[in-house]
Amino acid sequence: xxxxxxxxxxxxxxxxxxxxxxxxxxxxxxxxxxxxxxxxxxxxxxxxxxxxxxxxxxxxxxxxxxxxxxxxxxxxxxxxxxxxxxxxxxxxxxxxxxxxxxxxxxxxxxxxxxxxxxxxxxxxxxxxxxxxxxxxxxxxxxxxxxxxxxxxxxxxxxxxxxxxxxxxxxxxxxxxxxxxxxxxxxxxxxxxxxxxxxxxxxxxxxxxxxxxxxxxxxxxxxxxxxxxxxxxxxxxxxxxxxxxxxxxxxxxxxxxxxxxxxxxxxxxxxxxxxxxxxxxxxxxxxxxxxxxxxxxxxxx
Amino acid sequence: xxxxxxxxxxxxxxxxxxxxxxxxxxxxxxxxxxxxxxxxxxxxxxxxxxxxxxxxxxxxxxxxxxxxxxxxxxxxxxxxxxxxxxxxxxxxxxxxxxxxxxxxxxxxxxxxxxxxxxxxxxxxxxxxxxxxxxxxxxxxxxxxxxxxxxxxxxxxxxxxxxxxxxxxxxxxxxxxxxxxxxxxxxxxxxxxxxxxxxxxxxxxxxxxxxxxxxxxxxxxxxxxxxxxxxxxxxxxxxxxxxxxxxxxxxxxxxxxxxxxxxxxxxxxxxxxxxxxxxxxxxxxxxxxxxxxxxxxxxxxxxxxxxxxxxxxxxxxxxxxxxxxxxxxxxxxxxxxxxxxxxxxxxxxxxxxxxxxxxxxxxxxxxxxxxxxxxxxxxxxxxxxxxxxxxxxxxxxxxxxxxxxxxxxxxxxxxxxxxxxxxxxxxxxxxxxxxxxxxxxxxxxxxxxxxxxxxxxxxxxxxxxxxxxxxxxx
Numbered sequence: 209x210x211x212x213x214x215x216x217x218x219x220x221x222x223x224x225x226x227x228x229x230x231x232x233x234x235x236x237x238x239x240x241x242x243x244x245x246x247x248x249x250x251x252x253x254x255x256x257x258x259x260x261x262x263x264x265x266x267x268x269x270x271x272x273x274x275x276x277x278x279x280x281x282x283x284x285x286x287x288x289x290x291x292x293x294x295x296x297x298x299x300x301x302x303x304x305x306x307x308x309x310x311x312x313x314x315x316x317x318x319x320x321x322x323x324x325x326x327x328x329x330x331x332x333x334x335x336x337x338x339x340x341x342x343x344x345x346x347x348x349x350x351x352x353x354x355x356x357x358x359x360x361x362x363x364x365x366x367x368x369x370x371x372x373x374x375x376x377x378x379x380x381x382x383x384x385x386x387x388x389x390x391x392x393x394x395x396x397x398x399x400x401x402x403x404x405x406x407x408x409x410x411x412x413x414x415x416x417x418x419x420x421x422x423x424x425x426x427x428x429x430x431x432x433x434x435x436x437x438x439x440x441x442x443x444x445x446x447x448x449x450x451x452x453x454x455x456x457x458x459x460x461x462x463x464x465x466x467x468x469x470x471x472x473x474x475x476x477x478x479x480x481x482x483x484x485x486x487x488x489x490x491x492x493x494x495x496x497x498x499x500x501x502x503x504x505x506x507x508x
Numbered sequence: 509x510x511x512x513x514x515x516x517x518x519x520x521x522x523x524x525x526x527x528x529x530x531x532x533x534x535x536x537x538x539x540x541x542x543x544x545x546x547x548x549x550x551x552x553x554x555x556x557x558x559x560x561x562x563x564x565x566x567x568x569x570x571x572x573x574x575x576x577x578x579x580x581x582x583x584x585x586x587x588x589x590x591x592x593x594x595x596x597x598x599x600x601x602x603x604x605x606x607x608x609x610x611x612x613x614x615x616x617x618x619x620x621x622x623x624x625x626x627x628x629x630x631x632x633x634x635x636x637x638x639x640x641x642x643x644x645x646x647x648x649x650x651x652x653x654x655x656x657x658x659x660x661x662x663x664x665x666x667x668x669x670x671x672x673x674x675x676x677x678x679x680x681x682x683x684x685x686x687x688x689x690x691x692x693x694x695x696x697x698x699x700x701x702x703x704x705x706x707x708x709x710x711x712x713x714x715x716x717x718x719x720x721x722x723x724x725x726x727x728x729x730x731x732x733x734x735x736x737x738x739x740x741x742x743x744x745x746x747x748x749x750x751x752x753x754x755x756x757x758x759x760x761x762x763x764x765x766x767x768x769x770x771x772x773x774x775x776x777x778x779x780x781x782x783x784x785x786x787x788x789x790x791x792x793x794x795x796x797x798x799x800x801x802x803x804x805x806x807x808x809x810x811x812x813x814x815x816x817x818x819x820x821x822x823x824x825x826x827x828x829x830x831x832x833x834x835x836x837x838x839x840x841x842x843x844x845x846x847x848x849x850x851x852x853x854x855x856x857x858x859x860x861x862x863x864x865x866x867x868x869x870x871x872x873x874x875x876x877x878x879x880x881x882x883x884x885x886x887x888x889x890x891x892x893x894x895x896x897x898x899x900x901x902x903x904x905x906x907x908x909x910x911x912x913x914x915x916x917x918x919x920x921x922x923x924x925x926x927x928x929x930x931x932x933x934x935x936x937x938x939x940x941x942x943x944x945x946x947x948x949x950x951x952x953x954x955x956x957x958x959x960x961x962x963x964x965x966x967x968x969x970x971x972x973x974x975x976x977x978x979x980x981x
Contacts, residue, residue, distance in 0.1 A: 213540065214939035215932055222928055246612055247910025248917060255907040257618040262892065262899060265628035269635045269889075276639050340644030341880065349642045349841065349880035363879065371635060371886055374893065470618065503946040 213502065220495035227488040234481040243472035250469075257469045264462045267455060270372055274452050277370040280380035281445045283338045288387065288438040291333045295431045298326045298402055302424045305409045306417075313412045320409040327402040331356070334388050334399075341368075344384030353384040358399025359391035360384055372451045378444055387437040389430055398430040514572070515966050521573030522959030525552050528576045529952040536940045537949075544722035546583045546938040548714055553577050581714040584937045585737065588721060591934050592728035592735070594927040596792035599729035601923045603797035605916035607678065607812050612913045614670055617906045623663050624906070627892060627899055630656045634889035641873055642880025646841070650868035657849065657863040660827070668820040668858035675769040675802065675813035679777060682798040683763045686779065689730055689752075689795070690760040692723045693745065697758035699723070700742040704756065707741050727752075732792020748789035750781070761788055770856065772814045773804025808908065819905045820858035826898045828852050828861060830891050838872030838884030847872050849888075 237243055247254040305311070305319045335352045336343050344353035345362030353362045364386075367379035389397035396404075405423035408416035529550045539545040557569030616622040633653040640649040699720040706713040720743060727733040731747045738744060738755065745753040752759055764787075765777035777799060779788040790796045803811035805818040828850035836846040847870055853860035865871045873885035892899050 210936050210941070212935055212939035212941035213943070214941075215935040218935050219932060244618060246609075246913075247615065247617060247906050248609070248612055248913035249910075251907045251910030251914060254618050254910050255903055258622075258624050258903045258906065261618060261625065262628050265625070265632055266893070269632035272632075273635060273639060338643070339640070341642045347875075347879045347881035347883075349874075349878055366879075366881070368881065369883070369886075370639065371889070374890070377886075503943040507946065507950065 213499075216498055220491070220499060224488070224491045224495060227484070227491045231481075231484045231488050234477060234484050237472045238474070238477045238481050241472055241474065242470055243477075244470045253469050257466065260462055260466045260469065264459070264466065266374065267459050267462060271452075271455050271459070273370045274372055274448055274455060277372065277378055277380045277448045278445075278452070280338055280343065280368065280370070281441060281448060283336060284343050284380070284382045284441050285438070285445060287333050287336045287343065288382065288434060288441060291330060291387070292431065292434055292438065294326050294330045294333065295398060295427060295434060298323060298330070298398075298405075299424065299427050299431065301326065302405050302420060302427060305405065306420045306424055316409045316412070320406040323402055323406045323409070327358075327399055327406070330388075330402075331358070331399055334384060342384075343368075343381050344387060346381060346383060346385075354388065354391070354397065354399065357391075358397045358403060360388070360397060364390055372448065372455070376451075378447050378451070380444065380448075382437050382441050387434050389433070396426065398427065398434075401426045401430060512970070516963060518571075518573035519959045519962040519966065521555065521575065522962070523956060525550070525574045525576055526952045526956035526959060528552075530949065530956070532579060533945050533949050533952060537942065537945050540940045540942060540945075542718075544718045544725070545940065546581050546714070546718050546721075547940045549580050549582060550576055551578045551580050579712050579714060581717060582938060583717075583721075584934075587930070587933050587937050589735075591927070591930040592725055592733075594923065594930040595725055595729040596732035598920070598923040598927040599794040600732070600792055600797045601916060601920035603794040604800065605913070605920040607674075607797070607801045608909065608913040608916045610674065611671070611812055611816055612909050614667070615906055615909065622906075623660075623667065624899060624902055626656075626660055626663055627902070630660050631889050631892035634885050637871065637873055638882030638885035638889065641882030641885065642841070646868045650865070650871055653871070654863055654865060654867075661824070661850070661861040661863060664820050664824050664827075664861060665859045668817050668856060671813045671816040671820065672769045675772070675811075675817075676767070678798055678801055678813065679763075679767060682777065682795060682802065685730055685795050685798065686761050686763050689727060689747075690758075692727045692730075693752050693758040693760065695723050696720055696727070696743065696745060696753045697756050700753070701756040703741050713741070728793065730793045730795050731790050732796060748791045750788060759783055769814060769817060772802060772811060773806075776804060777802040812912070816905075816909075817856070817858065819901065821856055823898050823901055824857035824861040825852065826901055828857070830898065831888055834888045834891060835872045835884060837875070839874050839877050839879070840869060840872045841874065841880070842869050843877040844870075845872065845877075 236245070244250050244253050244257060301319050301323050305316060305323075311319075331354055334344055334354045342348075342350060342353040342362065346364065346366035347368060348361070348363040348366070350361045353360065355361050362384050365383060367383060368381040369377040370380045371377050385391075388399070389395055389401070391397035391400060401423050405420055405427075408419040408423065529552070532548050532550045536547050552574050555572040555575050557571050617624060619625070630653075633649070633656045636649045637646075637653050640646040699716050703713040703716050703720070706716065724733070724735055724743070724745065727745060727747075733745050733747045733752060735746070736744045740755075742755045743753070744751060744755065747761075752761075760782045761779045762782045763777065764780045766772060766775040779790060779795070779799070780786065781788050790799065801812050803814065805811070805814040808815060810818075828848075831850055832848040835849055839845050840847055848864055849871065851862050851864050853862065871885070873882050875881055875883040891897055894900075
């Protein structure tokens with residue numbers, strides 16, 4: 209084959225350009241730390257990377273949802289704890305009122321007044337709101353879970369749900385009708401029970417004394433119901449706590465997956481980069497040596 | 509026997525031939541860097557002595573020197589054809605791969621700045637909307653969701669417009685390429701004419717042939733043109749089997765078809781012959797690739813820009829249909845049922861996608877009137893991950909573009925290395941080698957000096973004969 213000066217020059221230029229292109233790619237990879245910068249770098253990996261990124265975003269959202277669920281459940285939990293205390297207080301007051309004969313009419317009225325105070329506090333607790341939303345009203349959009357009369361204004365049997373994973377939701381509210389009683393004729397709410405006791409205490413004739421005993425039983429039943437609801441809230445609380453740690457683990461797993469697909473292996477890239485730098489410099493050196501001399505340099 | 513002065517003439521022919529050879533060497537060295545220059549060589553032949561037929565032998569006749577018979581152009585037409593063939597393939601894939609990779613880069617995927625990431629945020633905002641149902645944060649979350657919905661719509665619209673503009677730019681570039689083709693064809697035709705005139709007059713048309721080859725290679729790169737050399741030295745050029753240049757006449761091409769991407773399917777961009785008006789086929793080169801990228805959508809295998817625009821349209825339609833579909837069963841906080849979130853106007857779906865609600869009151873997030881369960885918003889938030897979701901459409905498209913871009917880049921690399929091998933072969937055959945020229949220069953210089961020396965010798969011999977013969981002492 210005939211070798212010409214222009215052929216050597218052309219070949220050198222091609223080799224240098226190819227070496228430079230590889231060097232540039234490796235430099236980009238090592239400086240950005242990203243191996244999958246555009247879909248053609250790895251079309252299958254791109255699809256996987258997009259999927260993982262979508263999961264990561266969803267996971268971050270689930271974490272936000274879990275924080276929200278946590279706030280809801282703590283609100284419900286502390287509300288139920290104080291409500292139970294108030295009901296216990298009402299039970300104590302009713303027990304005092306039920307002890308027949310030992311009390312003067314004025315003492316009974318004083319007890320009734322105290323019971324009215326407890327009822328007002330309890331109604332306040334039952335209408336507790338989180339970010340403007342009644343936590344015991346279920347899915348209803350009503351402003352207050354219980355009307356001043358003590359009747360339940362929400363939707364019984366429903367709860368507010370928070371999504372904690374792609375397939376799972378958790379109830380974050382408590383059913384007001386279950387905790388405080390529905391307030392219907394068949395199942396009076398604790399407020400109505402207290403109302404009845406209070407009215408019986410004020411009845412100085414003693415004709416309603418049996419209503420006090422009935423009310424006491426009803427209040428104790430109500431307290432048991434409230435505790436049962438509280439237990440459900442506690443279970444949900446535990447679920448959210450467990451989901452939070454699962455979510456954190458998932459977040460690490462997903463990030464590992466994403467990094468595995470998208471990020472460059474620093475060691476390999478740096479090693480390749482060094483090798484390529486050497487190849488590029490060699491190409492330059494060789495070109496400089498081979499293009500320079502001609503026969504002219506040696507003729508006088 | 510030769511005449512007394514015959515040898516002087518022989519020496520002179522040597523001087524003239526050596527000088528011609530040095531001239532050509534000079535021309536070669538001068539053009540060592542000229543694009544398309546083919547090295548030349550002086551063809552010379554020895555001149556036989558005069559043979560006079562006679563009855564009696566007059567003894568051996570000595571040759572009468574040297575003559576320059578021509579200046580040869582040392583090309584190899586096979587190698588030249590290979591250079592043009594590979595230039596055509598390389599031109600095609602170069603253009604095809606740069607079109608796909610420009611679309612690919614515009615996607616910004618995978619990463620935080622891609623459309624998929626914007627859509628992920630959009631779906632997540634529906635979760636926040638569900639969380640805030642009935643609470644005081646609802647109106648704030650609704651503003652965020654509406655803004656995010658508008659961002660998704662605007663990104664889809666921007667992507668569509670970018671594809672449309674890229675289509676227009678490509679069409680302009682194709683029109684420019686057609687102008688270049690026509691001027692190259694004219695140049696070849698006029699070079700054909702000049703070459704014909706020069707060679708008929710016995711002249712040397714080597715440099716014009718070089719220019720013609722350069723023009724042919726650029727035509728091959730643009731259109732995959734092939735050529736055939738005629739006996740008279742002219743060259744005919746064919747594009748897609750039809751004659752572009754016949755000896756000294758050139759035909760011309762024109763670009764026809766729509767200048768709006770939306771009509772690329774019904775009135776495709778194509779080339780026509782200006783003289784007959786019939787459509788012209790281009791079977792290689794960058795123009796063929798440009799025409800392919802300008803084609804209308806055809807189920808994923810059409811022109812890249814129209815296909816991209818189609819995906820944006822599909823995405824907009826799918827987004828509107830699925831979100832509005834999920835919201836159809838929902839109720840707004842004010843009790844209206846099924847108010848849509850997205851609306852599609854007139855024109856392409858991608859540019860007419862708008863967000864309908866302006867506040868939380870217009871978003872049908874609850875499953876029933878009087879409820880604040882946010883169940884419908886939650887259902888909408890789950891649309892993103894499902895099969896047949898807008899996200900799946902987008903992800904499929906992105907990885908499809910990745911595959912196409914990878915293939916085109918590979919093809920382009922292969923074609924470029926074939927072209928580079930052909931060019932190497934061409935420079936090996938026709939390129940100027942300075943070492944060779946230098947050694948030729950020395951040889952011819954010595955030939956010149958030696959011929960001059962012969963002249964001096966004859967001169968001194970004649971001086972002896974004329975001035976010193978018969979003088980004694």
